[in-house]
Amino acid sequence: MAIQAQLFITCLTEQFFPGVLRRMVTLLERLGVEVAFPEAQTCCGQPFFNSGFRAQARDLARRWLAVFGQTDGYIVSPSGSCVDMVRHHFPGLFPPGTPERQRAVEVAARTREFTEFLVKDLRVTDVGARFLHRVTYHASCHLLRGLGVREEPKRLLAKVQGLELISLAGEETCCGFGGVFSVIYPEVSQAMMEAKVRAVTESGAEAVVACDAGCLMNIAGGLRQANSPVRAMHLIEVLAADGDPP
Amino acid sequence: MSHGPARIDFRANTQQVPPGMPAAVHKATTRFLTGRAALVEILGQELWQQLRQAGHDLRLHTLMHLDHYLERAERAMTRAGGHVHWARDAAEARRIVLDIAEQHQVRRVVKSKSMVTEEIGLNQAMEAAGIRVVETDLGEYIVQLAGVGPAHIVVPAFHLSKEEIAALFREKLGVDAAAEAQQLCQIARQTLREEFLAADMGISGGNFLVAETGTIVMVTNEGNGRMVTTVPPLHVAVVGIDKVVPDWESLTVLLKLLARSATGQKLSCYTSFISGAPRTGAETGPWELHLVLLDNGRSRILQSPECRETLLCIRCGACLNICPVYNTVGGYAYGWPISGPTGAILAPQILGAQVAGALPFASTLCGACNEICPVKIPITEILLHLRHRVAEGDAQEGPVAPAMLRAGARVGAVGLRTPWLYRLGSRLLKRVQTRFLRDGWLPNLPRPLNRWTMARPLPAFAADFREWWRSRTPEHR
Numbered sequence: 001m002a003i004q005a006q007l008f009i010t011c012l013t014e015q016f017f018p019g020v021l022r023r024m025v026t027l028l029e030r031l032g033v034e035v036a037f038p039e040a041q042t043c044c045g046q047p048f049f050n051s052g053f054r055a056q057a058r059d060l061a062r063r064w065l066a067v068f069g070q071t072d073g074y075i076v077s078p079s080g081s082c083v084d085m086v087r088h089h090f091p092g093l094f095p096p097g098t099p100e101r102q103r104a105v106e107v108a109a110r111t112r113e114f115t116e117f118l119v120k121d122l123r124v125t126d127v128g129a130r131f132l133h134r135v136t137y138h139a140s141c142h143l144l145r146g147l148g149v150r151e152e153p154k155r156l157l158a159k160v161q162g163l164e165l166i167s168l169a170g171e172e173t174c175c176g177f178g179g180v181f182s183v184i185y186p187e188v189s190q191a192m193m194e195a196k197v198r199a200v201t202e203s204g205a206e207a208v209v210a211c212d213a214g215c216l217m218n219i220a221g222g223l224r225q226a227n228s229p230v231r232a233m234h235l236i237e238v239l240a241a242d243g244d245p246p
Numbered sequence: 247m248s249h250g251p252a253r254i255d256f257r258a259n260t261q262q263v264p265p266g267m268p269a270a271v272h273k274a275t276t277r278f279l280t281g282r283a284a285l286v287e288i289l290g291q292e293l294w295q296q297l298r299q300a301g302h303d304l305r306l307h308t309l310m311h312l313d314h315y316l317e318r319a320e321r322a323m324t325r326a327g328g329h330v331h332w333a334r335d336a337a338e339a340r341r342i343v344l345d346i347a348e349q350h351q352v353r354r355v356v357k358s359k360s361m362v363t364e365e366i367g368l369n370q371a372m373e374a375a376g377i378r379v380v381e382t383d384l385g386e387y388i389v390q391l392a393g394v395g396p397a398h399i400v401v402p403a404f405h406l407s408k409e410e411i412a413a414l415f416r417e418k419l420g421v422d423a424a425a426e427a428q429q430l431c432q433i434a435r436q437t438l439r440e441e442f443l444a445a446d447m448g449i450s451g452g453n454f455l456v457a458e459t460g461t462i463v464m465v466t467n468e469g470n471g472r473m474v475t476t477v478p479p480l481h482v483a484v485v486g487i488d489k490v491v492p493d494w495e496s497l498t499v500l501l502k503l504l505a506r507s508a509t510g511q512k513l514s515c516y517t518s519f520i521s522g523a524p525r526t527g528a529e530t531g532p533w534e535l536h537l538v539l540l541d542n543g544r545s546r547i548l549q550s551p552e553c554r555e556t557l558l559c560i561r562c563g564a565c566l567n568i569c570p571v572y573n574t575v576g577g578y579a580y581g582w583p584i585s586g587p588t589g590a591i592l593a594p595q596i597l598g599a600q601v602a603g604a605l606p607f608a609s610t611l612c613g614a615c616n617e618i619c620p621v622k623i624p625i626t627e628i629l630l631h632l633r634h635r636v637a638e639g640d641a642q643e644g645p646v647a648p649a650m651l652r653a654g655a656r657v658g659a660v661g662l663r664t665p666w667l668y669r670l671g672s673r674l675l676k677r678v679q680t681r682f683l684r685d686g687w688l689p690n691l692p693r694p695l696n697r698w699t700m701a702r703p704l705p706a707f708a709a710d711f712r713e714w715w716r717s718r719t720p721e722h723r
Contacts, residue, residue, distance in 0.1 A: 013714075014711055016705045025715075042664075045662075052634040052636050053634075053638065053652075059659055124397075135314060176570070180607070181607065183698055187257070187261060187701070190700075192571070195574075224703055
């Protein structure tokens, strides 16, 4: 039986990077995964949780769990921080010993970030992509330190034909997004983003790749602001490339 | 009733960061982090992680039995001829120290570097009582001359250049100082030597307090701590109740962690152990030793299961060094002597969320602090809990977030959790944005979205995945 993946598209990816989602479906299907999309999903509640509004976060988590709790198989998302929310913060929103807690733990256990799903669950690193460009990689904080996903994205990039992977100074330093942080302290966020954009520009890469919509909004905006020719891309866009200009 | 401290406005403070600060901070923190990493490498990751876990466990054990170990420390200290005082809050601690000073007609005080006396504003209180207080740690001495607080909890003046320090010495000391490190040190050394000899009282903090022997442990690099605690006839140590460790064996674990994490040293140049006052004529040291044990909100922090690990902190400053926010704004933006991630979790609990509620939000939750902390404080978890305290209130404090914001969160959550509202919102955003669109981007949005676009443009709202999914023929699904 084919492996099943329920798409957890995440609100920011849906609003700003729908192309990533389409390519994610295409890629997963090409790898033989049976893809489903629970259409009742909305937001996982992370913005509320990170702002301290736990009642609202709990509300959204409850809904999210109702939607995904009825599904089978893996739940796969293109965004590390949203998976971190589900895996590490959903259970704690419900008192121990309650059915909701039980469900949160059960659903969290089958939720995956896209690159860990490919590398750890599907055991695939070569997806047959061809991308003839110099690329550098920004490690998103919640993917890296929240989920402990450090090597998987780079292992996937290493197998892309024609791609030259360039190291990024301060690869594991936060880009300054931080969700609500970016609008509560915009000046500090901007300074951090500019440092990241400078490092990206100085790396000599033609594209910077990340695995989180938040970081991508921030870095892409920063690159545009700086009139930089460097493109900010989701890893999925690179993995879906077939050698033609993206 | 007097007015409490003013609300800390992190955003306003960040806009007053001197232009040279971030680069200077980054240079210094990089040096510390590089030194630290090299020493961790020598020990090996496995041993280092074991040490961190041991440090965490023994600190937490001590906190959970704090009454036992504090009383033990008090008994041992008293037996060794020291006087122990208990201070419930900052005001009581200041009064105790001022009373001791008054009893001994103290006019001049020398101090070694101490974050806890910064916390209680001791210098200002003593100066108000007409007592001359001189900081003798070089960095503290410099920031004291400059009339500011510490910019970093370990290296208070690290953001100042040789040129700035030389100008400060010329102005405040009336000496001919060139911007040359050795000469500047020599000037400070000569000036401070006079201060040591003339002082009636030495004030120190304490990095640790060993319960089994009542020993105050001081970790320093300049030797001034030894002068402060031995030359004047009277020594007062102010120590937070969180600083107690059970025994010398536990201490060795923490000393291994502290210097490596703080300055990238295996051990600091001086590790001083002060066990009571001189008991025989052959022993040297001050004739009188006082230990002021400060609570100042710590026992309340202890009552919060979500936040109590805040008190594990050994003030090494590693979380400041690694923090991208701290590296961008420096210490002063935090509006409190203890800055960076550890300050952002401590300040709101000591000063209250009303005063320091901005600080738990002064983080991107990137988690670098969690990974570097030598005693494994779950800093981002505590930041998140404190955000919850600010927004909704918890067992310790009521909410302090504006009612408008809380109402906004409720409305926003309804919109996001109701699928048809969510989809309607997606469509409306795509329609409404058209007059702001420039070349596929939203460079300039009205309030409150301008908080994003003032820093960088927003990508256009483009949601179309659901339509695409539905348009696919069933056999493709």
